[in-house]
Amino acid sequence: MQKLFRPVDNSPLILFRIVFGLLIFLEAWGAILTGWVKRAFIEPVYTFPFMDFAWLQPLPGYGMYIYYIIMGIAGLMVMLGLYYRLGIGIYTIMWSGVYFMQKTNYNNHYYLLVLLCLLMCLVPAQAYASMDAKRRPALKSLICPQWCLWIFALQITIVYIYASVAKMHADWFYAKPVSIWFDYKSDYFLIGPLLAKKWFQYAVAYGGILFDLLIAPGLIWKKTRKYAFIASIFFHIFNSAVFQVGIFPYMGIAIGVFFFEPEVVRKIFFKKKPKPAVVNDSLYSPKPLLIMALAVYFVIQLLLPLRHWLFPGSSIWTEEGHRLAWHMMLRVKTGFVSFDVVDPKSGKQWKVRPVEYLTPKQSRAVATRPDMCWQFVQILKKEYAVKGFPEIEIYANSSVSLNGRPMQPLYDREVDLAKIEWKRFEHSEWLLPLKSDDK
Numbered sequence: 001m002q003k004l005f006r007p008v009d010n011s012p013l014i015l016f017r018i019v020f021g022l023l024i025f026l027e028a029w030g031a032i033l034t035g036w037v038k039r040a041f042i043e044p045v046y047t048f049p050f051m052d053f054a055w056l057q058p059l060p061g062y063g064m065y066i067y068y069i070i071m072g073i074a075g076l077m078v079m080l081g082l083y084y085r086l087g088i089g090i091y092t093i094m095w096s097g098v099y100f101m102q103k104t105n106y107n108n109h110y111y112l113l114v115l116l117c118l119l120m121c122l123v124p125a126q127a128y129a130s131m132d133a134k135r136r137p138a139l140k141s142l143i144c145p146q147w148c149l150w151i152f153a154l155q156i157t158i159v160y161i162y163a164s165v166a167k168m169h170a171d172w173f174y175a176k177p178v179s180i181w182f183d184y185k186s187d188y189f190l191i192g193p194l195l196a197k198k199w200f201q202y203a204v205a206y207g208g209i210l211f212d213l214l215i216a217p218g219l220i221w222k223k224t225r226k227y228a229f230i231a232s233i234f235f236h237i238f239n240s241a242v243f244q245v246g247i248f249p250y251m252g253i254a255i256g257v258f259f260f261e262p263e264v265v266r267k268i269f270f271k272k273k274p275k276p277a278v279v280n281d282s283l284y285s286p287k288p289l290l291i292m293a294l295a296v297y298f299v300i301q302l303l304l305p306l307r308h309w310l311f312p313g314s315s316i317w318t319e320e321g322h323r324l325a326w327h328m329m330l331r332v333k334t335g336f337v338s339f340d341v342v343d344p345k346s347g348k349q350w351k352v353r354p355v356e357y358l359t360p361k362q363s364r365a366v367a368t369r370p371d372m373c374w375q376f377v378q379i380l381k382k383e384y385a386v387k388g389f390p391e392i393e394i395y396a397n398s399s400v401s402l403n404g405r406p407m408q409p410l411y412d413r414e415v416d417l418a419k420i421e422w423k424r425f426e427h428s429e430w431l432l433p434l435k436s437d438d439k
Contacts, residue, residue, distance in 0.1 A: 003146060004291060005284040009262030009276050010127060010144035015269050016152070017125035019254040020116070021079025023247040024091055027113075028072035030246065037064050040105055044359050046379055048103045048372050051422060056101040067094065078120070081130020085121075092117035103372060104362050108328045109248040115155060115301075116251070122290075123148040128273065142276040145284045147294070153258040154298060157216035162305045162326040164212030167205075169330060171316075175205040176403040180332045185242060195242070208329075211235050219259035229256050311427050317402055317410070317434040319369050320427060335400030335407065337367040339417075341380060342393040352380060368400055368410070370431055377417045394418040408435050 031037050041047070041058040049056050058064050071094045077087025095117055099110050126132040127141040171177060179201045186196035194200050211231065218228030236249035257265055266273050308321025315322045316331040341350040354363040354376060366376045377394050384392045396411035411417070415430040422428075 001286050001288075001291065002283060004150070005145045005147065005286050007143040007276070007284060008146050008149065009266055010124075010142060010148070011262045011266035011270055011273065012149055012257040012260065013123055013125050013144055014128045014130075015257055015265055016254055017081065017084075017120070018079055018129065020120065020251070021075055021077070021087075023075075023251055023254070024095075024113070024117075025072055025075030025079060027247045028068045028075055032065060032068050032072075036105075037068055039359070039361075040102055044104075044362060046358060046362070046376075047101060048362070048365070048375050049101045050103065051371065051375075051424065053100040056097060058101060071095065078125075081126040081132050084126035084130060084132050088117065088120050088125075092121055103369070104359075104365050106323065107245075108326060109245060109251075111324060112159060112248070113251070116152075116255075119151055119155065122151075129270070142274060147291075149258050149262070151294060152255055153216075153220075155301070156252075156255050156258075158298075158301050158305075159326050160212045160216050163328050164209050166305075166325065166327045166330060167209045167212065169316075171403045172205055172209070172330065175201045177329060177332045178202075178205045178208075180404055181243075188242075191241070216259075219256060225259060229259075232256050310425075312433075313427075313431075314402075314434050318428070318431045319371065320431075331403055333368040333400060333402055334364070335367045335398060335410070336364075337373065337396055337398040337411065339377070339380065340395045340397065341384060342395070343384075343389045343391070344393060345391060346389075348389070357383075367398060370410070370428060371422070373398075373411060374417065374420065374422050377420075381418055392418055402434065405435075408432075 031040075041064040042062065047058060059067055071091055074087045074091040074094070077083055078091065092114075095110075096114050099114050124139075124141065124144055127139060127144065130139075133140040175198075179198070182195040182201050182204075186192045188195060215228055215232055215235075218224045218231070233253055236252045239245060240249040263275075266275075305325040305327075308315040308325055308327075311318065311320035313320075315325075316327065316333075337354065339352040339354075341352055342348075354366045357379065358366065358376070362372075366372050373396065377396075380394055381392065384390075393416045395413060395415070396417055397413060398409050398411040399407040400410040401407050409432050412430045412432055417430065420428075420430060
């Protein structure tokens with residue numbers, strides 16, 4: 001408790017607030033300017049929110065543009081430290097809404113941003129180099145409790161370690177997903193021919209395991225910290241150049257500041273900032289309830305990535321327990337699905353293809369993600385009930401390839417999906433197991 005509440009130089013937190021605010025500002029405006037908001041929220045007729053958030057739907061018309069403009073303003077408030085608590089609160093709520101209202105564009109990085117926003121709500125990141133500190137000098141401070149820095153280091157350590165363990169999988173050892181991605185990108189300027197080399201694909205696959213496993217220990221240990229941080233910069237810039245994953249490589253670089261001594265950060269980035277005059281044995285008032293809440297939070301962070309072990313089969317095939325587990329870049333799934341809709345009373349039958357209702361990206365997701373397939377079935381049930389067929393049966397004809405394997409069905413053709421209830425904590429029996437490679 002004493003270590004958690006000892007006062008330390010708050011320079012890493014202040015620097016991260018400025019960079020974090022800039023990045024989330026760019027994320028919001030970039031989503032508008034690149035057309036992502038239009039593709040994700042305006043063009044689709046249907047959305048696929050998380051199961052318990054069916055009520056959370058995009059704003060009608062061009063409302064989502066206004067939504068993202070407000071997020072951009074909130075990001076700017078965070079960066080400037082102008083009404084910081086309000087700005088980070090608005091962004092946290094609105095970004096969480098973006099995350100939960102659509103799964104078509106699910107990304108582990110989006111989940112990470114939700115968590116970082118939550119942590120940023122807790123810390124006094126506006127205490128220095130901020131408009132708030134100028135408006136209200138009483139807020140100004142050169143120090144913060146130690147826990148304000150450690151929670152970010154612990155969060156990213158959990159992410160990296162679980163990401164490494166998840167990659168210790170046969171497909172990754174044979175560089176299957178990496179080879180598919182890199183072969184597709186072999187026409188890239190300058191680096192394209194290198195990406196197509198098998199030895200380089202294997203080097204990236206095994207390098208990814210080692211980086212995720214060792215980067216946090218490397219940053220923690222003072223003797224290797226500088227070299228680990230350089231490796232982090234190279235790793236994230238490479239990911240940015242090859243995979244175009246938005247702001248998140250730069251977020252990964254920025255969060256590395258929490259592993260450095262605060263004095264080092266102050267001397268490099270805040271040369272005019274006075275050295276905090278703190279007595280070594282002085283403490284902030286310990287807050288047991290806060291520590292209990294953080295302990296519960298991090299226990300959840302440690303347990304959530306393990307829940308896929310509660311389900312039989314491969315999680316990268318069935319998707320059960322796959323989300324929120326830092327299973328990053330483990331699979332390339334392609335395929336298609338059509339649905340036979342049958343009205344048992346009249347004997348009428350219809351062949352339905354998702355692309356008749358959804359965007360191409362949504363259609364591909366329905367073919368490979370069981371929860372979205374089930375949600376699409378609910379859409380069909382409502383559509384046909386309106387047409388006068390309330391008791392239809394729906395059967396899926398699916399064909400899916402995982403990491404370059406031959407096509408095989410994911411959904412059981414014999415099961416009437418219209419009668420299936422979604423099971424949140426149990427295996428869905430209508431999912432067929434992944435066939436072994438030797439069969």
